[in-house]
Amino acid sequence: xxxxxxxxxxxxxxxxxxxxxxxxxxxxxxxxxxxxxxxxxxxxxxxxxxxxxxxxxxxxxxxxxxxxxxxxxxxxxxxxxxxxxxxxxxxxxxxxxxxxxxxxxxxxxxxxxxxxxxxxxxxxxxxxxxxxxxxxxxxxxxxxxxxxxxxxxxxxxxxxxxxx
Amino acid sequence: xxxxxxxxxxxxxxxxxxxxxxxxxxxxxxxxxxxxxxxxxxxxxxxxxxxxxxxxxxxxxxxxxxxxxxxxxxxxxxxxxxxxxxxxxxxxxxxxxxxxxxxxxxxxxxxxxxxxxxxxxxxxxxxxxxxxxxxxxxxxxxxxxxxxxxxxxxxxxxxxxxxxx
Numbered sequence: 001x002x003x004x005x006x007x008x009x010x011x012x013x014x015x016x017x018x019x020x021x022x023x024x025x026x027x028x029x030x031x032x033x034x035x036x037x038x039x040x041x042x043x044x045x046x047x048x049x050x051x052x053x054x055x056x057x058x059x060x061x062x063x064x065x066x067x068x069x070x071x072x073x074x075x076x077x078x079x080x081x082x083x084x085x086x087x088x089x090x091x092x093x094x095x096x097x098x099x100x101x102x103x104x105x106x107x108x109x110x111x112x113x114x115x116x117x118x119x120x121x122x123x124x125x126x127x128x129x130x131x132x133x134x135x136x137x138x139x140x141x142x143x144x145x146x147x148x149x150x151x152x153x154x155x156x157x158x159x160x161x162x163x164x
Numbered sequence: 165x166x167x168x169x170x171x172x173x174x175x176x177x178x179x180x181x182x183x184x185x186x187x188x189x190x191x192x193x194x195x196x197x198x199x200x201x202x203x204x205x206x207x208x209x210x211x212x213x214x215x216x217x218x219x220x221x222x223x224x225x226x227x228x229x230x231x232x233x234x235x236x237x238x239x240x241x242x243x244x245x246x247x248x249x250x251x252x253x254x255x256x257x258x259x260x261x262x263x264x265x266x267x268x269x270x271x272x273x274x275x276x277x278x279x280x281x282x283x284x285x286x287x288x289x290x291x292x293x294x295x296x297x298x299x300x301x302x303x304x305x306x307x308x309x310x311x312x313x314x315x316x317x318x319x320x321x322x323x324x325x326x327x328x329x
Contacts, residue, residue, distance in 0.1 A: 078314050079296045106321055114303040114310050115295065118321035 018155045025068075025094070026148045032067035033060040034087060037074025039101040039134040046137040058144065064090040069147065071140070072124075075103040075110055076117045088124050096151070098143050099126045102133045109133070195246040204250050205260035205286075208235060212265050215239045216246050222262070222272040224280045226306055227251070231282060233259055237266070252282065261287035279304040 061067045064087045102108030107118035130143040199207040216237040230251040261284035262269040273284045274293040281302035
């Protein structure tokens with residue numbers, strides 16, 4: 001590594017500040033260690049060695065105050081909904097939400113139940129919907145990469161369609 | 165003579181008249197007994213004294229005419245089972261609590277209260293167990309009607325446009 005650096009000449013790179021900010025955000029999406037049902041098992045597996053989220057800079061955090069991404073993995077009941085909102089409100093901006101699995105997307109298997117929330121988009125703004133019951137780790141990895149693409153397109157300093 | 169037949173005979177001999185046991189039968193080492201609602205806690209205490217000390221389950225079910233409470237207990241030594249049952253009229257969903265007899269009945273009665281709305285007189289802490297405290301209604305009743313909104317969250321999800329439901 002040292003040799004490589006010495007071999008390269010001094011460089012100046014030009015970039016737009018917005019793009020630089022977006023670029024700096026995409027590779028450290030710490031996710032909240034939070035799961036409510038069987039999707040949580042796949043979430044744990046995604047953090048394991050086979051898919052290895054660590055190589056994308058994604059590490060689980062046990063507190064929402066450190067987290068950038070909330071992966072809602074599992075069924076959310078009405079009783080749990082207020083807790084989910086509380087966790088989301090504690091996360092610092094910018095924050096993203098992945099709705100993982102059918103239950104989080106629309107209530108899934110339990111849509112006709114009296115106690116289950118019919119989709120977490122009634123509660124939080126969702127960035128990526130991930131279908132599946134439960135989705136495999138590869139699918140969750142795909143969702144996280146989709147989220148990276150979305151963050152890459154984000155513009156904070158200049159709002160509006162002109163620059164997109 | 166089987167274990168439950170012996171127990172049944174003892175129960176009938178000692179308590180049959182007092183409890184007005186209207187229906188009973190014994191099969192496969194299991195005893196089925198229907199008691200009047202007013203004698204519910206008394207009958208359970210008697211059953212406990214006879215050695216049925218292991219609480220297996222405690223449940224409610226709705227029938228067309230009445231709401232049934234079922235207590236399933238087991239003899240710890242002999243292994244016989246006893247189903248104690250009472251039928252509560254739907255306009256008076258009230259029974260005596262068994263939490264003083266079987267301490268495991270405490271949370272089961274809270275669950276029955278939560279989902280069926282049967283009130284247990286003498287229960288030490290009769291709050292909802294599973295649903296949030298501000299919930300309206302008892303959802304396992306046949307006449308339960310779900311509200312359109314709960315705490316600002318819609319309880320319905322409209323079908324996607326262009327898709328058949």
